[in-house]
Amino acid sequence: MLQGIHHVALICSDYQRSKNFYTQVLGFSVLAEHFRAERQSWKLDLALPDGSQLELFSFPSPPERPSRPEACGLRHLAFKVADMASAVAHLTACGVEVEPVRTDPYTQRLYTFFTDPDGQPLELYQTPVVVVD
Template identity: 55%
Template sequence: MIKNIHHTAIICSDYKKSKHFYTEVLNLEIIKETYRAERKSYKLDLALNGNYIIELFSFENTPRRISRPEACGLRHLAFSVENIESAVEELQAKAIPTEPIRIDPITGKRFTFFSDPDDLPLELYEI
């Protein structure tokens, strides 16, 4: 039945700032940008390595969502990286703070967290 995850939808509070973050900081590729005048809303389709992964939406007057501490709901979005130190250095060079690198006690893999402009938790997971 289910084949894989198609995309993750994110609603942002500041479209220009979030578009810059996801395309310039994380280097995701723009597939299509659509402005829906009737909703006063942007929809930005983003890809990573040619794979469609994120729909970034803007809406007026969106309520804040609690993301920490461990609120019920979608916990975070994780990106795999080959070298976590290099990925952390690249983010920090772009003024994006990261948490200290940790080791997953179950898998033994290294990971860290950082946030998008709306403080949504994002993870780097070393493969």
């Protein structure tokens, strides 16, 4: 039945700032970009390397959503990385504040958190490198 996650949708407060963050800092590719005049809203479809997508929306004066302390709803969005040190170094070089890297006590994998321009918690989670012969 379900085959995976197709996309995650986020609403941002400053469209250009968030577009720059997700394309220039995180490196997502733009699939499509549309301005919906009737809603005064942008919709940006972004591609991740694994084929999943992120939809970025803007709306005039969106209400803030509580994130911390642990609010009900989406807790965070996690992205796979093969090399935690390189990913953290890239984010830091781009001026993104990254929490100290920790080890998941259950999987022994490295992970860390940072936020997007609107404070949405984002996670980097190191996955094993798969070698194909």
